[in-house]
Amino acid sequence: MMPSPMEHSASFLAGTFAIGSVVGFLSGLLGKGGSAVTTPALQIFLNVPDFLALASPLPATLPTLLSAAWAYRGKDLVDWRVVRLTVLWGVPATLIGSFLSEAVGGHWCMILTGLMVLGLGFSLLFGSGEPKPSTHVAAGWAIAAIALSVGGLSGLLANTGGILFGPLFIRALGMPPKRALACSLIVSAALAVPGMGAHMYLGHVDWWIVAALSAAAIPSSYFGARLALSLRDKTLVRVYGALLVLFGAYDLWHLYLAYNR
Numbered sequence: 001m002m003p004s005p006m007e008h009s010a011s012f013l014a015g016t017f018a019i020g021s022v023v024g025f026l027s028g029l030l031g032k033g034g035s036a037v038t039t040p041a042l043q044i045f046l047n048v049p050d051f052l053a054l055a056s057p058l059p060a061t062l063p064t065l066l067s068a069a070w071a072y073r074g075k076d077l078v079d080w081r082v083v084r085l086t087v088l089w090g091v092p093a094t095l096i097g098s099f100l101s102e103a104v105g106g107h108w109c110m111i112l113t114g115l116m117v118l119g120l121g122f123s124l125l126f127g128s129g130e131p132k133p134s135t136h137v138a139a140g141w142a143i144a145a146i147a148l149s150v151g152g153l154s155g156l157l158a159n160t161g162g163i164l165f166g167p168l169f170i171r172a173l174g175m176p177p178k179r180a181l182a183c184s185l186i187v188s189a190a191l192a193v194p195g196m197g198a199h200m201y202l203g204h205v206d207w208w209i210v211a212a213l214s215a216a217a218i219p220s221s222y223f224g225a226r227l228a229l230s231l232r233d234k235t236l237v238r239v240y241g242a243l244l245v246l247f248g249a250y251d252l253w254h255l256y257l258a259y260n261r
Contacts, residue, residue, distance in 0.1 A: 008208045015046050016212035020060065024217025027061070028068035028224025030240055031181030032162030032188060034061060037247060038213065039159075040254040048209070054101075054157065055204030058196045060213035061160050065189040067218045069182070071225035077182035079175065085143040086165070086183075087190045090151035094191050097155020098198030113153055113164070114251040120167040121244030124237050127171070138173040146172060155195050160188035167244060170237070177236045181228060 019041045023034040038057040042048040048056070072078070146168050154161035162184050169180035199205055228236060 012046060013208065013212045016042070016209055017216045019045070020213035020216030021220050023057075023213075024064050024220035025224040026243065027064055027162070027217065028071065028221035028226075029228050030163070030224075030243060031068070031166045031184035031228070032160070034064065034162075034217065035157070035159030037250070039157075040251060042209070043258075044254060048206075051204045052206045052209070055199035055202075056206045056209040057213060058159065058192060058199060059205060059207075059210045060217060062189055062192045062196065063214050064217040064221045065160070065162070065185050065192065068221040068225040069185040069189065071222050071229060072182045072185065075178075075182070075229070077179045078186060079138075079179060079183055082138060082143055082169065082173065082175070082183050083186050083190075085140060086147040086187045089144045089147035090154075090161070090187065090191050091194050093148045093151030094155040094161075095194045095198060097152040097157075098195050098202075099155075101156050101199075101202075110157060110251065110255055113157060114248050114255065116248075117163055117244050117251065118248030120164070120171065121241045121246075121248055123171055124167055124241030125245060126241075136174060138175070142172055151191060154191055155198070160192045160195070162188035163244070163247065167240065170240075177233050177240065178229065181236075185225075 019038060023038045023041070026032075026037065027034040035054075035057040038060075039053045042053040042057070043050070146165070150161040150164045150168065153164070165187055166180050166184035169175045169183055170177055173180075175183070196205075231239065
């Protein structure tokens with residue numbers, strides 16, 4: 001279904017720029033693309049139609065994530081095995097999810113994602129688990145399971161999955177938080193490409209929204225990543241957990257309001 005075109009007033013673009021600034025900073029801080037926050041923000045504050053709000057943030061995530069990843073250069077924090085396996089399994093899952101998005105509908109998937117984000121947030125906020133030793137090698141099947149499940153959801157919901165990849169890398173794979181965030185940034189950027197192409201083909205992207213989000217988020221995501229690097233691991237995990245709880249609750253509340261209109 002092709003979304004109807006929108007009016008792009010100066011106030012609309014200013015509002016989109018403001019959303020991009022905030023979400024970009026959080027994206028860099030948490031190693032995520034930001035669609036899980038941008039989509040409901042566009043719907044609530046700017047009345048952007050569902051499919052445009054769902055898919056338009058996706059092209060903006062690629063330069064945003066690459067800007068944040070630039071802050072990690074030279075830190076030797078990327079586990080390239082985890083990145084390669086996640087992209088290998090995640091790309092086809094993302095493509096399948098993207099082309100099923102109109103048939104399946106995103107409502108229940110968004111509820112599931114919100115619950116998962118909420119649960120992972122509480123796990124990081126109150127959990128006492130320690131990262132595995134640096135010599136620990138994550139099981140290939142565990143990486144594949146994360147990639148397939150998060151990739152499929154990412155395609156359905158037109159996001160990069162970073163809001164789930166980061167905490168799952170920490171909890172399920174036992175990765176140190178900064179290494180998990182660095183890997184999440186690279187994986188999210190790679191998975192943005194197939195999802196972006198699929199939703200562009202389906203006509204779900206408003207390029208004025210993309211431009212305003214990108215212009216704001218590219219610089220702010222870099223500063224968010226620099227802040228993440230400056231925090232102690234324990235502090236970063238607690239901040240990460242608290243923000244995930246807020247994001248999960250925010251998304252579920254938004255879905256509840258939308259369902260009861």
